[in-house]
Amino acid sequence: MKPAPFDYVRAHSVDEAVRTLAEADGDGKILAGGQSLMPVLALRMARPRVLVDVNRIPGLATITPTGSDVRLGALVRHARLVEQPHHPLLAEAARWIGHTAIRSRGTSGGSIAHADPSAELPVVAAALEATVHIAGPGGTRAETATSFFAGPLETTLAEDEMITAVDLPVPSRWGFAEFSRRHGDFGLVLVVAAEVAGRWRLAIGGVGGVPLRPAEAEQLLNDGAEVDAVAAAAAAETQPQSDIHASADYRRAMTAEFVRRALASHGKRAAA
Amino acid sequence: MKAEFSVNGTRCDIDVEPRRTLADALREDLGLTGTHLGCEHGVCGACTVLVDGEPVRACLMLAVQADGCSVSTVEGLAAEDGTLHPLQEAFCAKHGLQCGFCTPGMLMTALDLLDREPAPGRERIREEMSGNICRCTGYVGVVDAVEAAAQELNPR
Numbered sequence: 001m002k003p004a005p006f007d008y009v010r011a012h013s014v015d016e017a018v019r020t021l022a023e024a025d026g027d028g029k030i031l032a033g034g035q036s037l038m039p040v041l042a043l044r045m046a047r048p049r050v051l052v053d054v055n056r057i058p059g060l061a062t063i064t065p066t067g068s069d070v071r072l073g074a075l076v077r078h079a080r081l082v083e084q085p086h087h088p089l090l091a092e093a094a095r096w097i098g099h100t101a102i103r104s105r106g107t108s109g110g111s112i113a114h115a116d117p118s119a120e121l122p123v124v125a126a127a128l129e130a131t132v133h134i135a136g137p138g139g140t141r142a143e144t145a146t147s148f149f150a151g152p153l154e155t156t157l158a159e160d161e162m163i164t165a166v167d168l169p170v171p172s173r174w175g176f177a178e179f180s181r182r183h184g185d186f187g188l189v190l191v192v193a194a195e196v197a198g199r200w201r202l203a204i205g206g207v208g209g210v211p212l213r214p215a216e217a218e219q220l221l222n223d224g225a226e227v228d229a230v231a232a233a234a235a236a237e238t239q240p241q242s243d244i245h246a247s248a249d250y251r252r253a254m255t256a257e258f259v260r261r262a263l264a265s266h267g268k269r270a271a272a
Numbered sequence: 273m274k275a276e277f278s279v280n281g282t283r284c285d286i287d288v289e290p291r292r293t294l295a296d297a298l299r300e301d302l303g304l305t306g307t308h309l310g311c312e313h314g315v316c317g318a319c320t321v322l323v324d325g326e327p328v329r330a331c332l333m334l335a336v337q338a339d340g341c342s343v344s345t346v347e348g349l350a351a352e353d354g355t356l357h358p359l360q361e362a363f364c365a366k367h368g369l370q371c372g373f374c375t376p377g378m379l380m381t382a383l384d385l386l387d388r389e390p391a392p393g394r395e396r397i398r399e400e401m402s403g404n405i406c407r408c409t410g411y412v413g414v415v416d417a418v419e420a421a422a423q424e425l426n427p428r
């Protein structure tokens with residue numbers, strides 16, 4: 001199928017992009033990598049009146065180490081994340097996003113804004129308590145990932161706001177483990193464990209509407225509990241749904257196993 | 273809306289609706305029907321082309337977004353005199369295709385892989401080609417073909 005007609009505006013600055021969105025009065029959409037938006041348009045699940053292409057806005061495709069963080073401009077393509085040396089956890093997580101032709105177009109800002117709960121970058125952002133930088137017609141604001149993700153494909157972004165960058169702390173130790181039916185598919189269950197400023201955090205994707213932070217499991221982990229106890233607690237804190245891909249029970253069992261694998265992998269690749 | 277880009281080294285000027293995908297522009301406005309459309313939502317890989325040297329799903333990019341870019345399609349693989357590219361030869365020799373519908377996307381994906389990694393192992397080839405769906409051949413011939421082309425292009 002083909003997208004319904006729309007007006008196309010190529011923005012040359014963040015100001016121009018948010019101004020155009022504001023003028024579209026709720027009927028505009030940002031077009032970044034297009035790897036999630038274009039399918040939605042093709043299937044006519046959305047038919048915005050205006051598309052604001054942000055790909056030519058200068059200065060948004062940079063990866064900048066800033067002390068203990070790495071700042072990702074909104075237009076950093078997933079393929080660049082895989083290659084960069086500053087944030088090994090991000091490099092590993094990005095390898096799991098789709099295939100090469102998807103990673104060459106998809107962007108960090110688009111992935112965070114799209115907020116798919118089984119997508120890699122939102123789960124990493126949740127585990128690292130990333131800071132999302134947002135521009136709107138009235139100025140800029142920053143929000144932590146924890147409150148930014150509001151529900152499945154739902155964030156606190158207003159219709160005329162744009163993500164400009166994301167700051168992610170570089171963890172001292174980390175583990176990443178994902179199970180997907182085929183390489184390149186979205187995760188059925190994915191787990192990020194990251195030690196930041198001496199404290200471990202866990203985030204789990206694919207088991208709820210937003211990346212889950214299992215508070216009790218994190219506490220146990222930081223208290224030095226056995227990995228099995230941490231894994232069991234994390235699984236107990238999930239409330240996954242059954243769907244055509246897997247039952248809730250299966251997802252819960254996989255959560256326990258993949259928490260174990262993420263913790264066992266410590267900076268190494270932990271694969272299904 | 274006007275867009276100007278090069279395809280396989282030739283400059284093209286088109287005037288299209290913004291909603292025209294790059295895949296449709298190549299096929300319908302420029303008559304380059306080598307780029308195939310299977311799913312039209314990014315999953316099958318049949319429409320894969322290179323844009324500024326990177327593989328892209330042509331069904332997930334608007335033609336107007338290619339303005340100023342350089343696009344390579346399967347039509348640019350063979351030499352001027354019709355001599356097939358080593359990848360094309362290898363797909364023939366190793367039975368990397370049957371109906372050929374998925375083949376343009378397979379070839380462009382493999383071209384990009386061999387450009388980045390001159391000597392990938394079979395596991396890597398599988399991993400990289402796994403984003404391209406084939407309904408008839410069953411992939412073993414495809415992996416054999418990419419492996420053979422790698423050896424032909426970069427003999428050790």
Ligand SMILES: Cc1cc2nc3c(=O)[nH]c(=O)nc-3n(C[C@H](O)[C@H](O)[C@H](O)COP(=O)(O)OP(=O)(O)OC[C@H]3O[C@@H](n4cnc5c(N)ncnc54)[C@H](O)[C@@H]3O)c2cc1C
Nearest residue numbers: 030032033034035036037098106107109110113119163314
């Ligand atoms: C076959 C296939 C497989 C895939 N597999 C995976 C996978 O395994 N894991 C994964 O994580 N993703 C996967 N994806 C999705 C892909 O990673 C996308 O890159 C990503 O979800 C969206 O980023 P984008 O830049 O393409 O955004 P777009 O598609 O351009 O936009 C997505 C949404 O975000 C909004 N948006 C974009 N940029 C901004 C911004 N800067 N500020 C505010 N809003 C913005 C858009 O308006 C739109 O609503 C897959 C896609 C395909 C087609």
Ligand code: FES
Nearest residue numbers: 310311312317331
């Ligand atoms: S037609 Fe583009 S990926 Fe299937």
Ligand code: FES
Nearest residue numbers: 370372374406407
């Ligand atoms: S050869 Fe027929 S689809 Fe691949």
